Amino acid sequence: xxxxxxxxxxxxxxxxxxxxxxxxxxxxxxxxxxxxxxxxxxxxxxxxxxxxxxxxxxxxxxxxxxxxxxxxxxxxxxxxxxxxxxxxxxxxxxxxxxxxxxxxxxxxxxxxxx
Amino acid sequence: xxxxxxxxxxxxxxxxxxxxxxxxxxxxxxxxxxxxxxxxxxxxxxxxxxxxxxxxxxxxxxxxxxxxxxxxxxxxxxxxxxxxxxxxxxxxxxxxxxxxxxxxxxxxxxxxxxx
Numbered sequence: 085x086x087x088x089x090x091x092x093x094x095x096x097x098x099x100x101x102x103x104x105x106x107x108x109x110x111x112x113x114x115x116x117x118x119x120x121x122x123x124x125x126x127x128x129x130x131x132x133x134x135x136x137x138x139x140x141x142x143x144x145x146x147x148x149x150x151x152x153x154x155x156x157x158x159x160x161x162x163x164x165x166x167x168x169x170x171x172x173x174x175x176x177x178x179x180x181x182x183x184x185x186x187x188x189x190x191x192x193x194x195x196x197x198x
Numbered sequence: 199x200x201x202x203x204x205x206x207x208x209x210x211x212x213x214x215x216x217x218x219x220x221x222x223x224x225x226x227x228x229x230x231x232x233x234x235x236x237x238x239x240x241x242x243x244x245x246x247x248x249x250x251x252x253x254x255x256x257x258x259x260x261x262x263x264x265x266x267x268x269x270x271x272x273x274x275x276x277x278x279x280x281x282x283x284x285x286x287x288x289x290x291x292x293x294x295x296x297x298x299x300x301x302x303x304x305x306x307x308x309x310x311x312x313x
Contacts, residue, residue: 088240090240119301121304126306127287127289127306127307127309128304128305128306128307129241129289129291129304130304131301131303134301175240175241179302184229184246184248184253184293184295185243185246185253185254186231186243186246186291186302187243188233188240188241188242189240190239190240191238191239191240
């Protein structure tokens with residue numbers, strides 16, 4: 085089964101600065117999807133950004149971008165110009181193409197300091 | 199577009215009691231997931247439905263947990279009897295489920311406390 089590892093339980097960043105959250109995964113599949121979800125204290129998981137494994141180009145959504153290294157099985161999230169509202173738990177997720185099976189990492193708690 | 203609805207939001211029960219959670223996915227979403235999220239951990243997949251069929255229930259403790267998705271729409275997750283270690287947030291999510299690049303949409307979850 086695929087596993088997702090987030091090695092940083094907690095991270096902090098100064099407002100307006102840039103922070104990078106790490107994620108690695110283990111899979112034998114060649115095609116899959118990767119996601120970063122944000123979970124604020126309200127508990128509702130919100131999609132931040134997603135990446136298709138067959139695409140070499142890194143996904144970007146406004147202040148959020150990823151560094152996808154397929155050979156290294158690495159999928160890090162970069163948040164630029166951090167805002168107070170970015171404070172939350174961030175989860176990396178892997179989804180198989182064939183059966184839509186979705187697995188999550190343990191999460192990284194991001195604190196944004198004013 | 200209405201999101202994924204879950205109820206109740208909170209539930210407190212004593213150990214050995216039974217409890218049920220309800221989920222209404224986004225209309226038209228074929229895939230439905232139930233996750234268990236223990237405090238401080240990432241969501242763990244309990245069961246995945248494709249329409250009303252089970253795709254993956256390998257991590258569902260079948261001696262006490264059961265789930266069904268009647269008519270391929272709403273779903274219920276039941277725990278009977280509950281144990282202290284079942285205290286967690288239970289998240290329901292749904293996705294279109296087609297081949298292709300679709301995200302999962304999550305409900306707000308049900309926080310279960312077993313005392």
